[in-house]
Amino acid sequence: VLAAALVEAVARSRFVILTGGLGPTEDDVTVAAAAQALGTPLYEDQGLLARIKRCLKERGIPWQARFARMALIPKGATLLDPGGMICGFTLNQGGARLFFLPGVPRQMRLLFDTYVFPALVEWSGPGQYLAERTLRVFGLPEAVLESLVHRFHPTPPGMTVGYYPNFPETHLTMTLHGQDREALEAAMADYIATLSHRLGEALISVSDAALEELVGQTLRERRLTLAVAESCTGGLIGHRLTEVPGSSDYFLGGVVGYSNQAKIDLLGVSAQTLEQHGAVSPETAAAMATGARLAFGADVALATTGIAGPTGGTPQKPVGTVYIGLATPGGQEVWHHCFPGSRGEVKTLTAQMALFRLHRALSHDPRLSGH
Amino acid sequence: VLAAALVEAVARSRFVILTGGLGPTEDDVTVAAAAQALGTPLYEDQGLLARIKRCLKERGIPWQARFARMALIPKGATLLDPGGMICGFTLNQGGARLFFLPGVPRQMRLLFDTYVFPALVEWSGPGQYLAERTLRVFGLPEAVLESLVHRFHPTPPGMTVGYYPNFPETHLTMTLHGQDREALEAAMADYIATLSHRLGEALISVSDAALEELVGQTLRERRLTLAVAESCTGGLIGHRLTEVPGSSDYFLGGVVGYSNQAKIDLLGVSAQTLEQHGAVSPETAAAMATGARLAFGADVALATTGIAGPTGGTPQKPVGTVYIGLATPGGQEVWHHCFPGSRGEVKTLTAQMALFRLHRALSHDPRLSGH
Numbered sequence: 017v018l019a020a021a022l023v024e025a026v027a028r029s030r031f032v033i034l035t036g037g038l039g040p041t042e043d044d045v046t047v048a049a050a051a052q053a054l055g056t057p058l059y060e061d062q063g064l065l066a067r068i069k070r071c072l073k074e075r076g077i078p079w080q081a082r083f084a085r086m087a088l089i090p091k092g093a094t095l096l097d098p099g100g101m102i103c104g105f106t107l108n109q110g111g112a113r114l115f116f117l118p119g120v121p122r123q124m125r126l127l128f129d130t131y132v133f134p135a136l137v138e139w140s141g142p143g144q145y146l147a148e149r150t151l152r153v154f155g156l157p158e159a160v161l162e163s164l165v166h167r168f169h170p171t172p173p174g175m176t177v178g179y180y181p182n183f184p185e186t187h188l189t190m191t192l193h194g195q196d197r198e199a200l201e202a203a204m205a206d207y208i209a210t211l212s213h214r215l216g217e218a219l220i221s222v223s224d225a226a227l228e229e230l231v232g233q234t235l236r237e238r239r240l241t242l243a244v245a246e247s248c249t250g251g252l253i254g255h256r257l258t259e260v261p262g263s264s265d266y267f268l269g270g271v272v273g274y275s276n277q278a279k280i281d282l283l284g285v286s287a288q289t290l291e292q293h294g295a296v297s298p299e300t301a302a303a304m305a306t307g308a309r310l311a312f313g314a315d316v317a318l319a320t321t322g323i324a325g326p327t328g329g330t331p332q333k334p335v336g337t338v339y340i341g342l343a344t345p346g347g348q349e350v351w352h353h354c355f356p357g358s359r360g361e362v363k364t365l366t367a368q369m370a371l372f373r374l375h376r377a378l379s380h381d382p383r384l385s386g387h
Numbered sequence: 388v389l390a391a392a393l394v395e396a397v398a399r400s401r402f403v404i405l406t407g408g409l410g411p412t413e414d415d416v417t418v419a420a421a422a423q424a425l426g427t428p429l430y431e432d433q434g435l436l437a438r439i440k441r442c443l444k445e446r447g448i449p450w451q452a453r454f455a456r457m458a459l460i461p462k463g464a465t466l467l468d469p470g471g472m473i474c475g476f477t478l479n480q481g482g483a484r485l486f487f488l489p490g491v492p493r494q495m496r497l498l499f500d501t502y503v504f505p506a507l508v509e510w511s512g513p514g515q516y517l518a519e520r521t522l523r524v525f526g527l528p529e530a531v532l533e534s535l536v537h538r539f540h541p542t543p544p545g546m547t548v549g550y551y552p553n554f555p556e557t558h559l560t561m562t563l564h565g566q567d568r569e570a571l572e573a574a575m576a577d578y579i580a581t582l583s584h585r586l587g588e589a590l591i592s593v594s595d596a597a598l599e600e601l602v603g604q605t606l607r608e609r610r611l612t613l614a615v616a617e618s619c620t621g622g623l624i625g626h627r628l629t630e631v632p633g634s635s636d637y638f639l640g641g642v643v644g645y646s647n648q649a650k651i652d653l654l655g656v657s658a659q660t661l662e663q664h665g666a667v668s669p670e671t672a673a674a675m676a677t678g679a680r681l682a683f684g685a686d687v688a689l690a691t692t693g694i695a696g697p698t699g700g701t702p703q704k705p706v707g708t709v710y711i712g713l714a715t716p717g718g719q720e721v722w723h724h725c726f727p728g729s730r731g732e733v734k735t736l737t738a739q740m741a742l743f744r745l746h747r748a749l750s751h752d753p754r755l756s757g758h
Contacts (some may be wrong), residue, residue: 024493028467038388039529039530039550040530040533041531041550043549043550050608070411075528078531079529080531081533082530082533083530083533118553120552122471122554145634157410157446157448158410158411158412159448159451159453160448160449160451160452161410161412162411162412163451172504177414178414179410179412179414181491183491183493244643245624248629249626250622250625250626250628250629250630250634251615251617251622251623251624251628251641251643252622252626253622254617254622254623254625254626254643254645255620255621255623255625255734257401257621258619258621258622258643258645258695258732259621259730261696261698262698263621263645264645264646267621267645268455268485268648269643269645269646269649270622270642270647271641271642271643272615272622272625272629272640272641273628273640274625274634274635274638274639274640274641275635275640275683277684278614278683280484281654281683282640282642282682282683297683303659311652311653312646312649312652312653313648324629326632327632349601359630363626363629363630379747
């Protein structure tokens with residue numbers, strides 16, 4: 017099947033990109049299929065073989081004959097070699113250029129960016145330039161986003177706009193291509209400035225940066241510290257914040273106060289508040305945020321409490337009910353939301369909304385202007 | 388392009404599955420392409436249109452003409468209707484059956500499982516049965532896994548085995564098909580039993596369950612409670628544990644002790660331990676686990692401390708150095724690891740290894756046999 021598909025692709029295309037099937041196991045058959053389809057014998061690349069042996073040794077994996085398969089490549093092919101154990105290769109066949117890439121996403125992306133994309137750019141000819149930008153939007157469904165975008169006439173000539181639900185965000189991509197790089201970038205920047213004005217705070221980022229990166233940049237610039245008190249998000253906000261390199265500069269830590277006792281013992285929420293208002297209440301969210309701010313000695317603290325489901329809902333507080341608390345030097349604020357979706361989706365939306373609220377507060381609250 | 392691909396696919400295939408492009412924005416062109424390719428006019432499904440209007444109203448999104456596009460389907464098509472705002476549709480054309488599915492993964496999967504898979508099963512004829520199982524393995528690269536699997540001769544006749552790196556795990560899928568359902572399932576069960584024996588503890592799960600689910604089941608059955616103290620994982624372990632519905636039955640909460648002061652104040656790690664041994668040390672990992680166990684009054688506590696990178700490494704403790712602590716009624720244990728990869732990968736591997744250590748301890752430690 018693979019060989020037949022490859023023959024067909026080569027007959028009709030200038031570029032053919034294959035991913036996966038380059039590993040050492042018996043279900044990795046891409047190289048054999050290529051040899052069959054292209055009528056090219058395979059040979060063992062001795063340099064690559066030696067490297068594979070060395071890498072395995074470093075990782076403490078005993079050598080086995082099957083690993084030698086990873087050094088087999090078609091005659092005439094050129095290795096695409098990022099320096100590790102996994103290589104791709106490229107070869108020309110009947111007017112087509114073929115790229116064989118590994119299937120593991122991280123490895124595939126590295127080789128794509130290093131070898132395939134430049135080859136496509138070169139093929140597109142000198143002077144051809146592509147300007148591409150992604151805007152991250154939160155809280156506007158794609159159709160609403162499009163209707164806002166379309167109030168601007170005209171989009172720059174030749175611009176392609178795409179709308180992508182990228183849960184929990186909506187992403188807007190814009191591409192322009194032509195020969196005058198400066199003119200393209202200027203048109204793009206102009207258009208983004210107009211859009212920014214119209215989309216307002218729903219526009220999180222014009223640089224493809226995630227909320228946790230934006231919030232982190234601001235906290236670092238202003239020398240502010242942050243703590244979190246998470247109930248329904250279970251640690252997800254801390255996880256997102258700490259994905260950013262250097263986050264220990266401003267993120268002091270958090271309490272996952274999943275049980276009521278933990279909310280009392282570690283966050284100083286009073287038993288009376290929990291009893292009178294419940295663990296999922298604006299009062300508890302505010303007390304958790306304040307408690308985290310004090311416990312960590314942080315400038316700012318975020319708190320979440322809610323019912324992620326699938327059980328635990330009541331008529332008054334259905335599944336998806338969430339309170340987000342923010343404690344700052346100026347006091348506390350609490351927001352109420354009711355999010356749709358599965359347990360995982362409610363957690364994701366809550367973490368996103370909490371970071372979004374913090375991002376907005378950092379933009380507007382003069383008491384968060386920093387030290 | 389879409390229309391041409393569709394014509395080609397219909398000419399050569401019994402089933403054609405399309406995903407994406409059914410939404411309300413102007414880049415959603417799949418239905419128009421289908422109409423062009425198949426020469427079929429489109430009509431507006433009034434029932435679906437009314438439902439879309441109702442759904443939008445419930446979500447507080449104002450009606451716009453563009454939403455009407457989502458109710459356009461080719462004449463002769465049958466709606467694939469999961470009851471929400473997003474439907475797919477199916478139609479027959481020149482001997483092929485076409486399925487049009489939404490592109491958002493969650494919606495696509497629902498329609499695939501509900502409509503497409505049963506149609507494929509029906510087409511395969513009466514009495515045809517497919518037995519498929521996925522085993523989750525941790526700590527064995529795919530080639531090592533394959534070599535272990537291949538020591539068993541023979542695999543059941545007709546079994547297909549696939550190996551998939553699914554970071555941080557390796558997944559092994561086995562499929563068997565034939566007419567005798569009971570015989571297939573018996574052969575599968577026999578083979579899995581043999582494999583289980585050989586793979587030992589690297590085999591996490593024979594039921595496609597995640598580590599956090601397995602650990603949670605055991606904790607619930609034994610009425611044990613769990614707390615976590617996370618430094619380098621930043622909340623990821625708590626996040627994984629709380630993805631499981633009902634996890635509040637056994638998970639009391641955690642402390643993300645990102646700063647040294649938080650480790651002292653909230654986890655009772657002594658300043659002396661931090662100064663003498665450093666925040667990334669077996670002593671600190673043990674103290675964090677013990678501190679979390681006490682702070683939450685939990686039966687068991689897991690702790691992580693390490694250098695996720697990309698900076699912060701030293702010759703003695705390079706990036707990727709991680710200590711995992713476990714505190715139980717019987718005392719403490721600490722494991723040292725040095726994980727390769729990016730910041731995110733080190734976090735992922737650390738959280739996985741911590742849950743794996745807990746899973747093993749629950750299997751072996753008689754003091755964790757429960758209340």
